[in-house]
Every structure is written in structure tokens, then in C-alpha cells.
Amino acid sequence: MSKYLVISSDCHAGLPPERYRDYVDPEYRETFDLALPVQMEMLSQASEKFLVADINREWRRGRERQLAGAWDHAERVEVLDGDGIAGEIIFPDGITESNTPPFGAGLSLPTEDVDPNLQWAGARAHNRWMAELCGLAPERRAGVAIVPALWDVDEAVREVEWARDNGLKGVLLPCMWGKLAPYHHPKYDPLWAACQDLGLVAHFHSGPAPTEDYFGGSLFAPADGEEQVELPGAVGIYISEVAWWNVRPLTFLIWGGVFERFPKIKVAITEGTSIWVPSYLELLDQRYGVTPYSAKLGDFTSHLSMKPSEYFARNVMVGASCMPRREAELRNEIGVGNIMWGSDYPHPEGSWPQTRDQMVETFHGLPESDIAAMLGGNAASFYGFDREALQPLVDRIGPDKSWFNA
Amino acid sequence: MSKYLVISSDCHAGLPPERYRDYVDPEYRETFDLALPVQMEMLSQASEKFLVADINREWRRGRERQLAGAWDHAERVEVLDGDGIAGEIIFPDGITESNTPPFGAGLSLPTEDVDPNLQWAGARAHNRWMAELCGLAPERRAGVAIVPALWDVDEAVREVEWARDNGLKGVLLPCMWGKLAPYHHPKYDPLWAACQDLGLVAHFHSGPAPTEDYFGGSLFAPADGEEQVELPGAVGIYISEVAWWNVRPLTFLIWGGVFERFPKIKVAITEGTSIWVPSYLELLDQRYGVTPYSAKLGDFTSHLSMKPSEYFARNVMVGASCMPRREAELRNEIGVGNIMWGSDYPHPEGSWPQTRDQMVETFHGLPESDIAAMLGGNAASFYGFDREALQPLVDRIGPDKSWFNA
Numbered sequence: 076m077s078k079y080l081v082i083s084s085d086c087h088a089g090l091p092p093e094r095y096r097d098y099v100d101p102e103y104r105e106t107f108d109l110a111l112p113v114q115m116e117m118l119s120q121a122s123e124k125f126l127v128a129d130i131n132r133e134w135r136r137g138r139e140r141q142l143a144g145a146w147d148h149a150e151r152v153e154v155l156d157g158d159g160i161a162g163e164i165i166f167p168d169g170i171t172e173s174n175t176p177p178f179g180a181g182l183s184l185p186t187e188d189v190d191p192n193l194q195w196a197g198a199r200a201h202n203r204w205m206a207e208l209c210g211l212a213p214e215r216r217a218g219v220a221i222v223p224a225l226w227d228v229d230e231a232v233r234e235v236e237w238a239r240d241n242g243l244k245g246v247l248l249p250c251m252w253g254k255l256a257p258y259h260h261p262k263y264d265p266l267w268a269a270c271q272d273l274g275l276v277a278h279f280h281s282g283p284a285p286t287e288d289y290f291g292g293s294l295f296a297p298a299d300g301e302e303q304v305e306l307p308g309a310v311g312i313y314i315s316e317v318a319w320w321n322v323r324p325l326t327f328l329i330w331g332g333v334f335e336r337f338p339k340i341k342v343a344i345t346e347g348t349s350i351w352v353p354s355y356l357e358l359l360d361q362r363y364g365v366t367p368y369s370a371k372l373g374d375f376t377s378h379l380s381m382k383p384s385e386y387f388a389r390n391v392m393v394g395a396s397c398m399p400r401r402e403a404e405l406r407n408e409i410g411v412g413n414i415m416w417g418s419d420y421p422h423p424e425g426s427w428p429q430t431r432d433q434m435v436e437t438f439h440g441l442p443e444s445d446i447a448a449m450l451g452g453n454a455a456s457f458y459g460f461d462r463e464a465l466q467p468l469v470d471r472i473g474p475d476k477s478w479f480n481a
Numbered sequence: 482m483s484k485y486l487v488i489s490s491d492c493h494a495g496l497p498p499e500r501y502r503d504y505v506d507p508e509y510r511e512t513f514d515l516a517l518p519v520q521m522e523m524l525s526q527a528s529e530k531f532l533v534a535d536i537n538r539e540w541r542r543g544r545e546r547q548l549a550g551a552w553d554h555a556e557r558v559e560v561l562d563g564d565g566i567a568g569e570i571i572f573p574d575g576i577t578e579s580n581t582p583p584f585g586a587g588l589s590l591p592t593e594d595v596d597p598n599l600q601w602a603g604a605r606a607h608n609r610w611m612a613e614l615c616g617l618a619p620e621r622r623a624g625v626a627i628v629p630a631l632w633d634v635d636e637a638v639r640e641v642e643w644a645r646d647n648g649l650k651g652v653l654l655p656c657m658w659g660k661l662a663p664y665h666h667p668k669y670d671p672l673w674a675a676c677q678d679l680g681l682v683a684h685f686h687s688g689p690a691p692t693e694d695y696f697g698g699s700l701f702a703p704a705d706g707e708e709q710v711e712l713p714g715a716v717g718i719y720i721s722e723v724a725w726w727n728v729r730p731l732t733f734l735i736w737g738g739v740f741e742r743f744p745k746i747k748v749a750i751t752e753g754t755s756i757w758v759p760s761y762l763e764l765l766d767q768r769y770g771v772t773p774y775s776a777k778l779g780d781f782t783s784h785l786s787m788k789p790s791e792y793f794a795r796n797v798m799v800g801a802s803c804m805p806r807r808e809a810e811l812r813n814e815i816g817v818g819n820i821m822w823g824s825d826y827p828h829p830e831g832s833w834p835q836t837r838d839q840m841v842e843t844f845h846g847l848p849e850s851d852i853a854a855m856l857g858g859n860a861a862s863f864y865g866f867d868r869e870a871l872q873p874l875v876d877r878i879g880p881d882k883s884w885f886n887a
Binding site for chain 1: 717760
């Protein structure tokens with residue numbers, strides 16, 4: 076036992092867009108063929124505009140083979156072995172701006188100006204392929220099914236059942252609901268029941284945010300004849316706010332009593348950092364307590380038998396991708412049992428190909444049991460990985476415990 | 482000097498709705514007469530629904546005379562003297578749900594389903610009355626003008642000039658912009674220039690939030706034949722999120738470079754607690770630093786010569802209404818020079834009529850200079866109160882320093 080079991084709580088995979096065709100329901104293939112060139116053009120524009128094309132190209136150069144692990148089983152095994160990662164939770168959107176599912180059914184799951192049937196078709200195509208990918212190494216891969224749950228809860232429940240029947244271990248839900256019902260609405264109870272009873276983790280993954288507020292878009296477009304103004308600091312605002320939009324659903328779940336009615340449901344908030352946890356829980360607990368501020372607002376807590384922080388400790392995990400040292404130092408305030416390290420492969424903001432250095436920088440000198448929990452133990456329990464089955468792999472590829480000595 | 486100078490950074494005043502008539506521009510008086518009964522009905526409904534009518538009625542019973550200080554000069558003097566408060570910053574919306582300006586021009590300043598001309602007319606009516614109220618005790622009262630700045634920046638600038646010419650000390654800006662341009666848009670530069678050059682503090686006051694997300698409203702109304710579902714925990718979600726919506730404009734100002742281009746502008750974030758400050762600044766500073774996360778996003782910091790926390794320390798004050806002990810203990814992390822205590826009179830969540838007890842509970846045992854700064858010294862400098870003129874009043878009504886001994 077000289078090695079740590081490492082499970083990345085945040086990895087991504089996706090096919091090159093054209094290869095999703097065979098996974099799309101036949102009745103949507105004609106639409107797929109029409110939409111593909113549009114999607115390719117949009118991805119290309121996005122990667123020129125929002126991301127900085129030069130930096131991305133530079134970063135990708137010479138790594139094409141390893142990045143193909145975004146969809147290729149053998150390459151993926153080689154990269155993860157090299158990183159010392161025995162298990163992984165797999166979200167959609169592989170190589171940034173390149174491997175997103177059809178019909179905009181990727182991480183952000185927009186609810187406006189989209190066709191729900193098409194988004195569902197794209198999600199199902201990805202889920203089918205994801206089940207295949209995970210089936211090639213089921214002891215290592217916990218795949219996450221895309222579930223655009225906001226339009227039709229019955230359909231969402233059926234997809235949760237399909238995911239369980241096909242070996243997937245969790246579902247990805249939209250972080251933003253637009254003009255649809257937020258997550259405290261009781262209509263979602265069958266969805267929470269299905270996740271709880273079938274043991275699938277419900278995920279909210281960072282990324283979505285009201286980008287039109289930052290970058291303009293159609294919201295405050297210039298009038299005829301005016302020039303489009305560049306909005307200074309838009310990217311800074313996005314990366315400052317995006318973690319809040321990622322955790323926002325949790326506020327609705329907690330106050331909505333979802334953890335009260337479904338005490339065994341498991342929820343993960345992924346890639347939104349963990350730095351917000353202590354002050355977030357302190358705020359909610361303060362609001363939960365009776366104060367002069369809340370007295371005028373009447374009774375809004377008697378449907379909750381526990382404090383918000385207690386639900387968090389019991390039901391919620393934080394997927395702490397590329398966790399910085401500072402968050403490891405705060406682990407007791409955050410909850411050492413609620414943190415799951417992640418590598419975010421194959422995204423350029425992820426730890427690969429510097430995973431070993433980043434891990435050691437973050438965790439060196441901490442107690443062995445804390446490191447073991449955050450690097451893999453917590454995720455193993457939460458997702459039900461078979462530790463015994465993984466042990467020979469860990470013995471071969473896992474990071475040496477001695478690397479982390481102070 | 483055995484007494485503290487106390488300035489409340491958060492007080493409210495407003496006329497009973499019908500008495501605003503004389504302050505409304507003549508061309509809007511006919512509309513005023515038509516709108517008044519509708520407004521009265523809406524206030525009555527709001528106070529039955531959102532607030533808990535019983536609690537409010539109970540709280541008001543026997544305090545009718547002191548609550549009339551919301552608009553009556555003499556009563557206001559008596560209440561503030563009794564609280565030991567020598568100076569105050571005055572926002573609109575006096576008695577909760579009763580003294581709001583005409584045409585919905587109160588604290589929340591909505592941008593959708595409203596007539597901009599009417600909201601401006603309501604704001605101007607209130608500002609005229611506020612200038613009168615402050616004129617009755619100019620050394621004690623720093624009035625805040627309502628400025629619905631999002632529709633027309635030139636008009637906003639003219640109102641800032643009017644406010645300065647009429648003795649007001651600050652402006653209240655909308656916390657939420659709906660589909661209009663957020664505050665990093667360069668079109669607002671003339672507004673920031675006016676505030677800076679005329680020395681008026683720009684305020685964002687807590688209250689607005691996307692309440693339809695919490696309470697339903699028209700957003701996800703039931704279909705024909707369905708019953709309206711009660712959404713559990715809606716109030717809890719509101720009071721958990723509202724501080725974030727209050728500070729959100731600051732994120733846009735900081736990244737938008739407003740403090741870089743207008744280094745002397747003064748901004749106050751009022752009644753949003755101060756508990757968020759340390760983690761907020763830590764987050765923004767982290768994003769400002771170069772990380773693998775931000776590298777792929779290109780240059781978004783070179784237009785800022787200082788870290789976000791440095792702009793905050795220099796340009797921003799927090800109006801910490803009814804500040805709890807916990808925030809006083811965190812004063813050095815928040816910035817002891819950036820905290821301004823407030824009483825929130827005449828709101829039921831405010832400290833009155835237990836101001837002395839609450840103050841002592843919050844500040845007892847802290848260094849005298851820190852208490853002096855937070856209770857009044859910071860506000861005196863920020864708003865330019867004449868401390869010498871106030872000294873005789875402080876000697877008469879101010880809280881004894883000895884009350885705060887450990």
C-alpha cells in the first residue's frame with residue numbers, strides 16, 4: 076500500500092462531431108447532416124473568439140495523439156496510466172470546442188432558442204457512446220449521462236433508468252434553467268427519487284453563466300449605425316462569477332427540502348473550485364437560524380430538520396479540479412470528506428501533462444489519510460468503485476506516497 | 482471625547498404615497514392620480530404575501546409615532562437622538578411596503594414591464610422631497626438621490642448634477658440591469674465621471690433579486706387547469722442569494738476598469754452584509770493572478786494596474802446594517818477602514834429600538850479606534866460630514882465609550 080488510489084472527479088470525453096452520426100436516433104440523422112456544418116462553424120468561431128486560438132493551438136501542438144484519448148480507448152488508458160489515475164468520472168465535451176455532442180447537448184445545456192427534442196437527441200447519442208466507452212474499462216470509468224431534465228420530468232426519469240441499465244454512474248443536469256422551473260419546484264421529485272433509488276449521482280458542472288451579460292451578444296446590441304463596443308473585463312467577470320452559477324442549483328435543492336425528502340440522494344458540484352464552501356455554508360446556516368432579519372419573513376425553515384451545512388456534509392461532494400494548495404489547507408473548513416480531486420483531462424486548464432507536479436504541490440506534507448480521501452477515497456465511496464478490482468492497477472500506476480512527504 | 486460619533490450608513494425615508502403628489506412634475510399628476518390606488522393595492526398585497534402581515538402589524542403596534550419619523554422631521558430627530566445616531570445616509574422606502582416613491586421608483590428599480598419616463602418622474606419627485614428633508618438638518622443628513630441610470634446616461638448625469646446642486650450626497654443605482662447594458666459598458670463613463678468629479682457616492686442597496694425564480698410568478702405559471710404549486714424554501718433562497726445580487730455590480734465595475742479610469746470614485750454596497758468580502762476579494766485576486774485556468778482565455782488584466790482587492794480597499798465601502806458580532810471579529814479581513822455600521826431605521830429588520838444593545842453586543846471589547854471607525858469615522862470621511870459641526874450633538878446623544886468595555 077505504498078501508492079495512492081487516484082480517481083479524477085472531472086474528466087471529459089467526446090467524439091469528433093461527425094462521428095456521433097451513428098449514435099443519433101435514425102429520425103434525427105437528416106437533421107444531423109444539415110446541422111453538422113453549422114456546428115463545425117460555430118465551434119470554430121467560438122474557439123477563435125472566446126478562447127484564444129493561438130494559446131490553444133500552441134498547447135495542442137505535439138500532443139495530438141494523447142488528446143485523441145478524448146475518444147480513443149487505448150490512448151485514454153495510456154494518458155491516465157501516465158497520470159497515475161486509476162478511476163475517473165467522465166463528462167461530455169472532450170477537447171475544448173471540438174468534441175461536443177450534437178445539437179448543442181454539451182455541458183452548458185441551454186434552455187432558450189433551442190429545440191428540446193433535438194437537445195434530447197444529442198444527449199442520447201452521446202450517452203449511448205459514453206456507455207460503450209465505459210464498457211471498455213468498467214472498473215475504471217464512471218460515465219455521466221447528459222439529462223436535459225427541465226422540459227419533461229418523466230422523460231428525464233426514463234433517461235436516468237436507461238443510464239443505470241447501461242452502466243453509467245451519474246447524470247449531468249443543467250446549471251441554469253432560463254425561464255423554466257428552478258430546482259425547488261416539487262415537480263422534480265420523481266427525478267430526485269430516481270437518482271436516489273438507482274444510486275446515480277446528480278451533477279452540476281461548471282461552465283454555464285449568463286455570457287450575454289459579459290460579452291454583449293444580442294442583449295444590448297448597438298442600434299443601427301452604431302459600432303459594436305468591446306466590453307472591457309468581460310472574461311474576468313465570467314471567471315469570477317461562473318463558480319456561483321455552478322453552485323446556484325444547490326441553494327435551491329437545500330432550501331427546497333430535496334435532501335430532507337430524499338436523504339440518500341448524492342449531488343456533486345464539479346469544477347467550480349471549493350473555495351466558496353466555508354462562506355457559503357456559513358451564510359446559509361446564518362439564514363437558517365432565527366434572526367431579526369428573517370423574523371419578518373415568517374416560517375421558512377420548519378420543513379428542514381437539519382442545518383444547510385449538515386445536508387451538505389451528508390449529501391454533497393465537490394469535484395475540485397486542479398485543486399490549488401490553498402483549498403487543501405482549508406480542507407477541514409470545506410469538509411475533508413466532501414472534496415474529490417480532479418484532473419480535468421483533456422482540457423487545457425487541467426493538470427495533464429503536469430499532474431504529478433500539481434498534485435504534489437497541492438498535497439505535500441498533509442496527513443496521509445487526508446490525501447488518500449481527497450485523491451480517491453471519497454470518490455470511490457461516492458460512486459461505488461470496486462477498490463479491490465482496482466488495486467493491481469493502483470499498485471502499478473498510482474503515485475508513490477513518499478512523493479508527498481513534507 | 483467620551484462618546485462615539487455614530488453615523489448610520491443605512492437609513493430610509495419616504496412620504497406616505499399620496500403625499501408625493503405635490504413633488505411630481507405637473508405633467509405626470511394625472512397619471513399619478515390614476516396610479517395611486519393601484520400602488521396602494523399592490524403595497525397592501527405585497528405586505529400580505531411576501532412579508533408576514535401579522536409580524537409586521539405586531540411590530541408596528543404602539544410605535545406609530547416613532548415610525549412617522551420615516552417622513553416627519555421632528556419625530557426623526559427624536560428617534561435618531563434616542564439611538565445615539567448623529568448622522569445618517571438616507572435611502573428611499575421608509576416604512577416597509579408603505580412609503581415607497583411613485584411609479585415603482587423605490588429601492589428595486591425594475592427595468593422590465595415599466596415605463597422609463599414614469600420611473601424617472603417618481604424618482605425626481607422623491608429626490609425633491611429628500612432634498613427638503615435633508616435641508617432641515619443638513620449637518621446630520623446625507624440624502625441619496627434615486628437615479629434610474631440604465632436607460633439614458635445623459636439624463637442620469639443631469640440628475641447627478643441636480644442632486645449635488647440640491648445638497649444630496651449620493652445616488653442610488655439599480656442593482657439589476659435586466660436586458661439593458663451592465664456596468665462594465667463604457668457608455669456609463671460620463672456617469673462615473675460625474676459621480677467622481679462632483680463627489681457623490683454611488684450606491685447599490687440590497688433588495689433586488691430575481692424573485693420570479695424563487696416565488697414562481699409568471700415564469701413557470703401552471704398551465705390552464707393546473708393548480709399553482711407552492712414552492713418550498715423560496716424565502717430561504719431569496720435571503721441566501723440577495724447579498725450576491727447586491728454586490729454583483731461591483732464585479733462588473735472592478736473588471737470593467739471603472740476604478741482604473743476614475744480613481745477617486747466612491748462606491749458603497751449597502752445592507753448586503755459584509756461577510757462575503759474576504760472570500761469575494763480572494764476569488765477576484767486569484768482570477769487576476771495568472772493561472773493555467775486563465776491562460777487559455779488570453780489577456781484580461783492588463784487594463785487594470787491594481788489587484789481587485791486594492792481597488793476595493795481604496796474605492797469601496799460596505800454599509801453593514803445591523804452588523805453581527807461575527808463580522809466585527811472579521812474586521813481586519815474585511816477591511817476595518819471599509820466598514821460602515823448602519824441601523825436600517827425604520828425597517829423592522831433594523832436595530833431600532835434595540836440599537837444600544839445591538840451595538841454593544843457587536844462591538845464590545847474591540848479597540849476604541851476600530852469601533853470609532855466602523856460606527857462613524859469611516860462614513861464621516863467617505864461622505865464628507867463636518868465632524869466639528871456635529872461634535873456638540875455627539876457630546877449630547879452619542880453612546881458612551883465606556884459601554885463597550887469588555
